[in-house]
Amino acid sequence: MIELKGISKSFKKDFYSSKFQALNNVSFKINEGDLVGFLGANGAGKTTSLKIILNFIKPDSGVVEYSSKVGGSFNNFLKNLGYLPERPYFHANLTGREFAEYMAKLHDIKRVEYNESINKWSQRLNISHALDRKLQNYSKGMLQRIGFVSCLIHNPSFLILDEPVSGLDPVGRREMKDVMLELNKMGKTIFFSSHIVSDIEEICNDLIVLDKGELIYSGEVNTLLTKESKNITEAIFESKNAENYKVFGKVDRLSINNFRIIIEKDSVDFLRLLTTNQDRLVKFSELKPTLEEIIYKSDR
């Protein structure tokens, strides 16, 4: 749907300072119907990439290609796009309803469709009670919700969400993630930027990782997890003499006869010895690294 090819971008903080490389030859692709997580620490280049996709800033080199499924050109892409910026500040003196109506009018949608859409999404995102309040009286979470409503008001097929769950309470985060999953099931492509790895691991099927302006990974979340999985197992067992097992790894005593061992090599010999000694196996499981552990390791 959207492909970034060799994007580089540098900025100058002020006239006298040297250039800071925000993005360095970054290429990745977002496919139709995917829920793609865009991961990176603060300052990794996520927002700069999004601004380039949205044509707010021009790259120093490289191109962004929009496939025919999103209109084929940038201008047509905007008709199919719903965008929620990071920490958006809306027109404080407008009410939530007026703001959503303003955004809807820019898409030329019919009154009936607007009414249907605002009712549906304001209820789904639990903001319908505050639609007639001025935006200056909204909390951060409420602003995030009304911003999301305005993203969905014209039924876009492609959503770009920049840190949509940051600053929300746990209930709000859960709701937002549920709505994203629901939208993805409806066939919408979602490109969702975050610096919180667990959020992305939880809901995304694809992942793009940036670090200091460089692309670190682009592909499926599961592929990365499988690729980075090592043959590490955890065993909890009962034994009167745990000394015999120290050759397989570090043994920790949990209670008088209960021990825990982490085996970083083939565990068959351990199991064989356990059977020979007639010791009892309480728990035996493979230890998989979390996405967070993999990403932080990649960062290093």
Next chain:
Amino acid sequence: MKKIIIVARYTFSEAVKSKILLNIIFLGIAFLLSSYIASELTFGTPEKTSLDIGLGLTSIAIKIIAIFYGVNIIQSEIENRSIYLVLSRPITKVQYLMGRLMGMSGILFVNVFILGLISLSLYYFLGGTIDSMMIWTIFFSFIEALLLLLIVVTCSLFSSKVLSILLGISAYISGYISSTLLESNQFAKTGIFNFVLKFLNNTIPNFSRLNLKDFILYEQSISSDVLIGTLLHSSLFILIYLILGSILMKRKSLD
């Protein structure tokens, strides 16, 4: 055009809700007070003094609005990131700029209209006779503020807020005095100064030309040549600043 009108409508609505029009109430009270004082203290023509104060205050009030609100209509939108919400919809940067300008012009117009109406009403109740010349004066007061708005907004597209305000005020002062200085014999033949004055005269509207207050206070008439000339002069500069603003906005990086 539809998109421009949508942005203009919400810009206007937002400005109205920000209580910007409250200045009308304060200035209205100031008009009433000044007219009362004028009628008490002035010998002979209190209505003219009242009109002079009324038109003067109207002109100052809308120029302040043009400068201090004008500098925010794009700059603050970028700083607050609210511009991203609009420009990620099917609307161009230039359409957005035009909409913001149109909405802000609407605010200036409402201000001029109401304050002008108050001034003329007071003038009438103090015994003055209203004629078309006064309407033209109020209209050009609006044009003056509109030009100042365009200058400040154009400056805000390539410089900071503070610098834009300073540039706007400087442009107003230069526009007011450059033609007068150019016409005076003292500076007309001095090389560099003459060049600077000519440059200012060609790039900044002649604001003194737009101030028709003296005609109604002292000369009692304005020739159609002066009116047409002033209208063409201001229209030309409005067009120049709209084009310049559009070019700058189109090229502006929203980082």
